[in-house]
Amino acid sequence: MRGIKTTHVRHIFQGLAALIIIITGIKLGSTLVIPLLLSALLALLANxxxxxxxxxxxxxxxxxxxxLTAFVIFALLFLxxxxxxxQEFTAALPGYREQLTESFSRTQAFLTQKNIRIDLKTFMDSFDPSALVSLLTNMIGKLGSTMSxxxxxxIAAIFMLLEAPLLPGKLRLALSSPDHELQSMRRFLHSFNRYVALKTLxxxxTGLLVGTMLWAKGVNFYVLWGLVAFLxxxxxxxxxxxxxxxxILLTLLQFGYGDAMLVLAGYLAINVFIGNIIEPNVMGQGLGLSPLVVFLSLIFWGWLLGPVGMILSVPLTMFIKIMMESSRQWRNMAILLGPDDSAEQHQQKNS
Structure with a gap:
């Protein structure tokens, strides 16, 4: 009995060691892993x-x-x-900084009259307006370096697409239980295609609603902020x-606090309507992931692969979960990644 427990513990530590080695290898080789992941993503979208x-x-x-030619043309036009x-917004940033300085000075004077001691000048001295788009430009820069x-x-996507019709036959010869594992692959492809199509729509x-709201309010660069909301x-x-x-900050610079609060309310209304009403009803439980797992996967894949990992965090986690479900050894672990009703469904299957 003690020998069985020792063997079980040894297998657990061996699995953890292998997982750490794999994660380290992906982290160190991310410059090659990211293009290959993008190739697989492009092949899955084009197939x-x-x-x-x-x-x-x-x-x-x-x-x-x-x-692929149509996709490349669309991507080049979009980017x-x-x-x-x-670039236009970056050129206009110095003027916005002056407006922000004046707005903060007026706010500081008003708060001083009300005997509210808040040092906005220190905050303003350390504030860099270019940070408004730093995350977007960083993402574009990382994608641009990947585009090298x-x-x-x-080429990798072309070979993957050419190989796709032959893959089921090869897997039937290579796998020990091909029907079960091919069914898992089909589940992932169906979930992935459904997720990408619905998420894009x-x-x-979301981008159209945000852009329309800011256009109606007269906010500058409303097309850019609609694209930011889309991405x-x-x-x-x-x-x-x-x-x-x-x-919201640009509205504050152009029109003041009242209009900025109005735009903030508009953003909240759009996000609540889309995120809590439209998206759950349209996508349902198609992801098969709990909200906590989605959030943790965002952090993990973002740390491992950068902005590309953040965008691909849900599909990658979906793939891992489906592969766990197809394995007897990891099937119970897959339940932890699922939504609240996955455990109940598992109990019903076993009863």
Whole structure:
């Protein structure tokens, strides 16, 4: 009995050691891992379109080249628009800093009259308006450095798409229980495609609502803040909060505290409507992840892979959870990653 316990403990420590080695390897090799992950993401996104074109008897290689070319053109136009708008905003920052200094000086004088002692001057001296877009520009910069591997990403995606029809047959020969594990792979692909499609649609609606609200209020660079809301909505939990900060501060600079509070209320209304009403009803329990796991996965993958890891945190965690569910050894651990009703469903299956 003691020997069995010793063996079990030894296996646990061996598994932890292997996990630490894998995480360290991914962290050290992130410059290569990130392009490969982006290649897999691009292949997963393009494969349904390529399969659809194949139904109309379009040769697979032609469908792959057409789909990837269209994606590259769209990405270049989108990133070019974002970069030009960020450049215009950066050029206007010195003027906004002067406006912010005057606004803080008036606020300081008003608080002094009310015998409220708050040193806003120290805060203003340490405040850098360029921080409004630092997170966005950092993300664009990281993606831009990753795009130096653009040729590698495209070539790897082409080979992945060419290999996709042959993969099920190879897995049937290589796996010990192919039907069960192929079913898990199909579950992941279905969940991934559903998540990306619905998340993109919801993010577009969020960006349009934010941009329209700021346009109606007359806030400068409303297109940029709509794009920020669209992009950051892919980052779970904290993305929409970070995306609201620059629009609210710019409204404060242009129109004052009253209008800034009005825009803040508008952001809250949009995020509550989208995040608590539309998104749960549309996406349901399709993720199969608890809110705590989503938040922790955001922190972990962001630390491991940077901005790309933050965007891919949900799909990567979904993949790990589904692979755990297909393993007898890790099936119980997968329950901890699931939503509240996953444990009840597991008990019902076992009863």
């Amino acid at each position: 349904p379109v390529v399969d659809l074109l194949a139904r109309f008897r379009v040769p697979r290689i032609v469908g792959i080249l057409f789909t 070019g628009n974002v970069a030009s708008t960020v 591997f653009a040729l590698l990403i495209l 919801i993010s577009m609606i 950051f909505n892919f980052i779970p939990n904290v993305g929409s909060i970070v995306a609201a900060i620059p629009g």
